[in-house]
Structures are given as structure tokens and as C-alpha cells.
Amino acid sequence: MNSYQTIEHCGQTLWLLPDKALYWPAHRALLVADVHIGKAASYRALHQPVPRGTTEATLARLDALLEAHDCEQLIVLGDFLHARTARAPATMARLHAWRERHEHLKIVLIRGNHDRNAGDPPTLLGIEVKDEPWLLGPFALQHEPEPHPTHPVLAGHVHPVFVLRGKARQRLRLPCFLMDEQVSLLPAFGEFTGGWEITPSSTSQVYLTGADRVWPL
Template sequence: MNPYLPIELEQTELWLLADKAVYWPGERALLIADIHFGKAAAYRRLGQPVPQGTTQANLQRLDALLAQYPSRRLIFLGDFLHAPESRTPATHAQLLAWRQRHPWLEITLIRGNHDRRAGDPPMELDIGVVPEPLLLGPFALQHEPEPHPSHHVLAGHLHPAFRLQGRGRQSLRLPCFCIGERISLLPAFGAFTGMLEVGAEDAQRIYVVGEDSVWRVR
């Protein structure tokens, strides 16, 4: 198992994590894209039979990452809440209980397209909300993967995945990090999200995640 893989980007060390996040050791920052809290709850309110427990599962994964990687800051690259229908009492209670376990943590949300519809997180979660881009070191932290004139973009939004080809017609599609010349993409962190398949031409380097490991395929 290889739970993280260090890379150098813009003369900065970043760790690509097998749990679909980025750790920036120099800033002691954890970067999370597209967590989509309350997506399953929103679908259930629309009458769709979808799994329960996804919010708690995402929070437990966050707890594990914060325990493993010493962080003073957590930055969400957009799409914190999935929709207005995500604002259920159960989801709110779970988020608030989680926040109370981490009162020391500075949390920032860069608004994504779903955030603009769902609204900002409740004030009691103590999350700073900013528009994109958030400039930090050599990076423009964004939700949309649009180029920035002076900074390398780290973004989400597309939920990238890469298809590994096996023998015959066998193949496996896995979430991936796409590291490009000026724009790099993080996979969606959320446990209940779709994926957009990308090709080798979409990035200079592709790192897939699966089975608690991360490795380069292109």
C-alpha cells in the first residue's frame, strides 16, 4: 500500500493522498474537492432510493486524514453542500458535531457551482467562504478548472477518473489526479459522486487511486 505519493509542482511539495485529497506539508493544509455533503439526503427528498450514511462516512474519512496528516487548515475547493434539499436536520447535526470535534481547525470554502445554489454553510460551522480564486503560494485554488494568468490552478468540479485497460475487454475506471502544465485537477472526495473519464491527453501526469494506494499511470 502507498497511502500518499509526494510530487513536486511549481517547486512545491504536495502529497497526493489515496483517499482522494491533497496534503500540502509546507502549509499544513488539507485540500478537498467536491465533498457534496447531503447529496444522498437531497435525492431521498426527491423520492429516489439511495444509500444512507454517506455524510457520516465522509466525516469519518476526514477525521482519519486529520489524524494522519497534521493540518492547521482545511480548504474545500467548492461544492460543500450539494443542494438546498441537503440542508436537513440530520445532516446539520452531523456536521455540527464534527466541527465541534475540531474547534482549532481553520476551514475555508471556495464557492463552487453547487454552493451558489445550496447556499453557504450554516454560520455555526465557522467556515470562511470566499469566491474563487484563493491565491496561496504559487497556486490559485479554485472550483472551476479555468486558467489563471499568474498562478498554477488546483481545482475540482470535473470529478476526473481514468480507465485502466486489462486483458481482452476488461477495464477498470478509477478516480485520479490530473497534473497539468498550468491546471491540475483533484478527484471528487465525496463518497456518492459521479466521475468524468479523462484521457492521457488531458494532463501531463495522471495518478489513479484505489485499494488505499496512489500511483502514476501516465
């Protein structure tokens, strides 16, 4: 059994991956949203006690996904860097080393709200930056989950999670994909991102991620 979920969406075959990413075979593209590189470093700059190693963990997960799938391009649906304080020398050094491992990969970033604050990634990273929406195939690729007048949207920003409720007040929060004809959401990819509980509409399909699997709700 595949750990990922293959779906047909707006005439395209898409793979929803357990590690909170989407693979689009027709474009040999890996899509992620809300990477938030350097978020922990930004919090430490404010003297907040937060875990270390989140940037390394996020980049290692990207390494694994790029190795596992035939990728010509990586598309980031906004919020690549968390803030200007994310540009700590150690964080930038890790990013440059990661980019050298994938020097032939095309990387496109659609600016999100955090990108506008953090500024575009350093030129040496070779990341093509676009304002939203970027129209590719049938989709409008965006950060903000706002409807597009002519194209169905793939977006981030919300960090969607769904809460499974059991007996005796048991609750389990799981990152999820929310697929809809108008606006679909990818889960946040970054290690240190949190989540926002979503309430799907009658036209939406939720796919939960957890335990190295993706499954429909």
C-alpha cells in the same frame, strides 16, 4: 513504502493521498474537492432510492485524514453542500458534531457551482467562504478548472477518473489526480459523487488512487 505519492509541483512539495485528498506540508493544509455533503439526502427528497450513511462515511474519512496529518487548515475546492435540500436537520446535526471535534481547525471553502445553489454553510460551522480564485502560495485555488493568467491552478469540479482497459473488454474506473503546469485536478472526495473519464494531454501526469495507494500512470 508510502501509500501516498510525494510530488514536486510548481516548486512545492505535495502529498497525493489515497483517500482522494492532497496534503500541502508547507501550509499544513489538507485540500479536498467536491465533498457534496447531503447529496444522498437531496436525492431521497426527490423520492430516489439511494444509499444511506454517505455523510457519516465522508466525515469519518475527513476525521481520519485530519488525525493522520499535521493540519492547520482544511481547504475545500468547491461543492461542500450538494443543494439546499442537503440542509436536512439530521445532516446539519452530523456536520455540527463533526465541527465540534475540530473546533480549532481553520476551514476555507472556495465557492463552487453547487455552493451557489445550496447557499453558504451555516455560520455556526465557522467556515470562511471565498469566491474563486483564492491565491495561496504559487497556486490559484479554484473550483472551476479554468486557467488563471498568472498562477497555476488547483481545482475540482470534474470528478476525474481514468479507465484502465484490459483484455476481453475488462474496464476499471479509478479516481485520479491530474497534474499539469496550468490546471491540475483533484478527485471528488464525497462518497456519492460519480466520476468523469478524463483524457490526459501530453503535458499531464495522472496519478491513480485505489487499493489504499496512489501510483503514477
